[in-house]
Amino acid sequence: MYEKLLWTNPNIQYMFHSNIVEYDMKAMSVSISERYNLLDPETIALLKLMPKEERTRKVGLLQRDDKDYSNRLIECELETRRKFLEINNIQEDDVLSLHSDACIFKSTKEIINNIEGVEFKHANTWSAYMNYRGIEMFYENGVIDYKGIPKQMLGQHTLGVHAYLLNVFDKIENYDPDILDFLAKFEARYLQYRLPDQYYLPFGKMGEYQMTNLSLFGFVAKVVLSEMRGW
Numbered sequence: 001m002y003e004k005l006l007w008t009n010p011n012i013q014y015m016f017h018s019n020i021v022e023y024d025m026k027a028m029s030v031s032i033s034e035r036y037n038l039l040d041p042e043t044i045a046l047l048k049l050m051p052k053e054e055r056t057r058k059v060g061l062l063q064r065d066d067k068d069y070s071n072r073l074i075e076c077e078l079e080t081r082r083k084f085l086e087i088n089n090i091q092e093d094d095v096l097s098l099h100s101d102a103c104i105f106k107s108t109k110e111i112i113n114n115i116e117g118v119e120f121k122h123a124n125t126w127s128a129y130m131n132y133r134g135i136e137m138f139y140e141n142g143v144i145d146y147k148g149i150p151k152q153m154l155g156q157h158t159l160g161v162h163a164y165l166l167n168v169f170d171k172i173e174n175y176d177p178d179i180l181d182f183l184a185k186f187e188a189r190y191l192q193y194r195l196p197d198q199y200y201l202p203f204g205k206m207g208e209y210q211m212t213n214l215s216l217f218g219f220v221a222k223v224v225l226s227e228m229r230g231w
Helices: 028-035 041-049 052-065 067-087 151-157 161-173 179-191 214-228
Strands: 006-008 020-025 095-099 102-106 118-126 128-132 135-140 143-147
Touching: 020 028, 020 067, 028 041, 028 052, 028 067, 028 118, 041 052, 052 067, 067 102, 095 128, 118 135, 128 161, 128 214, 135 161, 143 161, 151 161, 161 179, 161 214, 179 214
Parallel strands: none
Antiparallel strands: 006 095, 020 102, 020 118, 095 102, 128 135, 135 143
């Protein structure tokens, strides 16, 4: 997993009643460039003064025009990320996914967040997780954060599949025994076309109207049954 910019753990499809945290590098491009002397001090000082969006554009131009710098930036980023995980003794079994400079893992211990001058900041904490065909869903207190789904598509699911998933996460997290009844009634109404149109929009990717989401519901049913064995 260390050598990949983007990686999801193939052995973790779901996780509930856990402490899932996300740490990412603060101002990664500047921090890494300074730590490994990838840019001259004047350029680094200038980047530090820029707003985030302007800095991102500037670094993108530098990477476009200097492939050696671009390659070294990625190599050093991955090396620093590896050190962060190893110093904190985070095993692969506890890592849910890696997203460039961000690490998402299960942990309840105090984290060492300064790695040779590069700061990793605590970005999020969640209690539950599901990964459906590369779409990651992170849940905490009635809110789902998604990764792997275009942001412009999320809005169309707010009153549809998103509302369904909120119910599922909430019921599992609260050990609600009525969840099986909820799933059965929901799927019956879905198949009878008795739900609002938003529920029939393909979730996450293009697909066949109405039928595509049945595979998602099947995945959720298997997760629920598996999780309930431990209740």
